[in-house]
Amino acid sequence: xxxxxxxxxxxxxxxxxxxxxxxxxxxxxxxxxxxxxxxxxxxxxxxxxxxxxxxxxxxxxxxxxxxxxxxxxxxxxxxxxxxxxxxxxxxxxxxxxxxxxxxxxxxxxxxxxxxxxxxxxxxxxxx
Numbered sequence: 001x002x003x004x005x006x007x008x009x010x011x012x013x014x015x016x017x018x019x020x021x022x023x024x025x026x027x028x029x030x031x032x033x034x035x036x037x038x039x040x041x042x043x044x045x046x047x048x049x050x051x052x053x054x055x056x057x058x059x060x061x062x063x064x065x066x067x068x069x070x071x072x073x074x075x076x077x078x079x080x081x082x083x084x085x086x087x088x089x090x091x092x093x094x095x096x097x098x099x100x101x102x103x104x105x106x107x108x109x110x111x112x113x114x115x116x117x118x119x120x121x122x123x124x125x126x127x
Contacts, residue, residue, distance in 0.1 A: 024050075024059050035072060039079040047072055048083075
């Protein structure tokens with residue numbers, strides 16, 4: 001057991017992180033196993049999601065996640081499973097269709113508010 005205060009705190013942090021990491025790894029293994037036992041679009045999506053979550057949490061590196069997802073996709077392709085296309089939300093489509101327009105009043109207010117700076121004077125150099 002550590003005696004130093006910072007070492008005690010470090011030990012508590014390590015225990016918490018280990019529990020979190022073990023849980024994430026267990027979730028990934030379960031999702032991958034569920035997909036390999038019964039390949040379907042939903043189980044493939046769940047496995048990809050678990051792997052992406054692990055990358056976001058810092059448990060897996062991006063390259064490792066890409067490799068695992070590629071292997072899952074290869075298995076899915078051989079089984080004839082494809083991922084369903086995501087449906088775009090209506091709010092996202094509306095934002096793309098109607099971009100925000102600047103009003104004339106805001107343009108004139110910003111130009112009048114910022115006065116022009118005077119030109120900088122050049123200093124004479126000695127020859």
